[in-house]
Amino acid sequence: MLYPNTLEQKLGFDKIRELLKQACISPLGQDYVDKIRFTDNHSLIDKLLRQTAEFKQIVQYETEFPQSNYIDVREQLTKARIEGLALTEEDFFDLKLALKTAQACLTFLAKSEEGRAGGRQFPFLKELAGPVALDPHLVNSLDRIIDDRGRVRDSASPELARIRKQIIAEQAHLRKQLDSILRQARQNGWIPDDMSLTVREGRLVIPVAAEHKRKIKGIVHDESNTGQTVFLEPAEVFDANNEIRELEYAERREIFRVLLDLTNTLRPHLEGLKKAVNFLAQIDFIRAKARLALQIGAEMPTLHNRPFVNWTDVRHPLLFLSLQKTEGKKVVPLTARLDENGRILIISGPNAGGKSIALKTFGLVQYMLQCGLLVPMADFSEMGVFQNLFIDIGDEQSLENDLSTYSSHLTAMKQFMVGANKRTLFLIDEFGTGTEPGLGGAIAEAILEDLNKSGAYGVINTHYTNLKVFADKTDGLVNGAMRFDSEHLEPLYQLEIGRPGSSFALEIAQKIGLPKGVINRAKEKLGTQQVNFEKLIKELDIEKKVFAEKNIEVGINQRKLAQQLAEYTALKTKLDNEQKQLLNDAKQKAKALVQEANQRIENTIREIREVKADKEITREIRQELQQFEQKALKPEVVAAPAKPKEEYESATGPIGAGDYVRIQGQTAVGQVLAIRGKDAEISIGDLKSNVKLNRLEKVSRRVFKEAVGETEKPRMQGMDLNEKMMNFSFNLDIRGKRGEEAITEVDQFFDNALMLGYPELRIVHGKGDGILRNLVRTHLRRYKQVARMEDEHADRGGAGVTIVKMK
Secondary structure (H helix, E strand, O other): OEEOOOHHHHHOHHHHHHHHHHHOOOHHHHHHHHOOOOOOOHHHHHHHHHHHHHHHHHHHHOOOOOOOOOOOOHHHHHHHOOOOOOOOHHHHHHHHHHHHHHHHHHHHHHOOOOOOHHHOOOHHHHHHHOOOOOOHHHHHHHHHHEOOOOOEOHHHOHHHHHHHHHHHHHHHHHHHHHHHHHHHHHHOOOOOOOOOOEEEOOEEEEEEEHHHHHHOOEEEEEEOOOOOEEEEEEHHHHHHHHHHHHHHHHHHHHHHHHHHHHHHHHHHHHHHHHHHHHHHHHHHHHHHHHHHHHHHOOEOOEEOOOOOEEEEEEOOHHHHHHHHOOOOOOOOOEEEEEEOOEEEEEEEOOOOOOHHHHHHHHHHHHHHHOOOOOEOOOOOOEEOOOOEEEEEOOOOOEOOOOEOHHHHHHHHHHHHHHHOOOOEEEEEOOOOOOOOHHHHHHHHHHHHHHHHHOOOEEEEEOOOHHHHHHHHHOOEEEEEEEEEEOOOOEEEEEEEEOOOOOOOHHHHHHHHOOOHHHHHHHHHHHOHHHHHHHHHHHHHHHHHHHHHHHHHHHHHHHHHHHHHHHHHHHHHHHHHHHHHHHHHHHHHHHHHHHHHHHHHHHHHHHHHHHOOOOHHHHHHHHHHHHHHHHHHHHHHHHHOOOOOOOOOOEOOOOOOOOOEEEEOOOOOEEEEEEEEOOEEEEEEOOEEEEEEHHHEEEEOHHHHHHHHHHHHOOOOOHHHHHHHHHHOOOEEEOOOOOHHHHHHHHHHHHHHHHHHOOOEEEEEOOOOOOHHHHHHHHHHOOOOOEEEEEEOOHHHOHHHEEEEEEO
């Protein structure tokens, strides 16, 4: 069921019909456009969509498919039913072209998958061609008799061939006679040199100057507009022209006889020909749907045989085509989902923010789908089938029925509540308006409650706060907002589901230039609850924008972090493996050296025993053994890690101011600032401390520098840095903190940011009297790494937030 009767006009589907008609080649397809009807038959919708999707591929990729001669020959087939009536040459020529086009379409669809470029198959279009059967003998008969100029061929019958041959001979003889007369008249000056033979009333004549027309015996058939030239048939060619005329009559009679026979041959095939013409009409219609789909970027979504909406990047087709002609403007796509958990969407937002366009997009796209048209959305979107489509858009007031605007809306609501069920989609624009706001909002909420109980699906536009609150706390309802740039007070035309929108009425009034006093009084009259509600929505929108931008940056950093972590892990694994390999190699070499050394020692002992410990020989053997020992130790020294030198060296003498010292038992070193009895004030880095002298030991300046050099460049483990990066936030909130406490947090925050390389920081200090802001900014100017500082955008905190740009 559809409501109201003007639904197509209100949604703009009448313009879609016009676009389809323009895309058709012939009246055949245009007649099918007029037959488009809304249906809830799932299988029929699926078939229509798949036919169009297949033809979309043909239009895009198949150049062999016939593109012309979709000729409407229904009138010719009707005439052919009448006994004794012969179709004309023009009729047969149109019929021949149409049947050849149909035959070419059938041949194309009958091709196997292997025989087609790209391996594309078109099963649904092939099914459409199933009932069509053209007799090849009939098509051949038409082609044998009618030539490619739409004339009966000479070979159509022996008699016709004889007559036309005789006509040609007589015309040649006649032309020869007239050429002779024309030449003679030109010599006598009766005919200008640029004149030649011509035809008048089917007879060959010569042009003669009017003053010389009596010098040539004959009949004048015509004269020029000026009367200075007459067209004369000389008496000598009367008989020849008469003969040709008789032959032409005979030719005409023979042609009629041939066409009558051909019409009689055609008559038994009229039912099959009618199916072929209807097939052409369907092909022209489906082709038009495919061409429109390419124009508006339409796709075939996943179709469900139940009420369901899961749309991604859907566009209003008419707005899309309109903005295509305007350079620099594009349709902002919508994404929406309606299911059992959220069946009714309540859209709020400012005027001219795109609510009505969003509503019409819902209605028009759903209507297009259930009329068998592809729809402009992402191809992975999902659409369901609804039994009823109800809309209340625009003004339906009627003078005849004495209906006001609000009365017409209530009449529509009555129809909605009577007809709504679980397979209904209803669309309501400016719900509840047209009467006193308090009453209108209450009635609208009661109607909405009833529609929700019916299980229907719907989309509603409203400004009423009570409906936004009702949707927030009621199962089955969900809020949506048309986004708005509160800084520039411009609509963004983006639908955001999950939260209500603000009307921004006060902000728009302020931008237009209404007096500030008027706006302030309006706020007072409105009440703090409503003002706070609108303010909260605005602040939530600002915060969402800020964190959406920062989430993108965090995502990028996390991806970089994951990559670095993977590289670190791979490198560590590689180093561990190499270390194990080196240790294994060293162990093997050491084992071999020990074995060789033992062998040498045994040999030495044996030789000494054999020579009975001769001193000279013993000394030589010992030298050989020492040389081996030195040779064996060389690679060991190279392979083994060098023994670290003493990390700290003590200096002698008493400890005084300016000396460098180390606390006994610890590695930290520092410098003595002053001696106070048995205590020394020392400085270790930025830390000052008093330490007993007997706990200190003096170190050299060189040792101090080495130690300080190590402490100034601490080695940081990769996992520690990664953990810091993951836990670090670019946003620091110091609102409500005292100056000293805030500066301490800013310093720590800034140090971490410098270490992690963040290019931009955000410090939230609030507006107030500006004391904390000035304190923070004055302090940050001392850092040479700061490039500049600036206020945040007005819609994201303004002067209450400082953006720090790093060099």
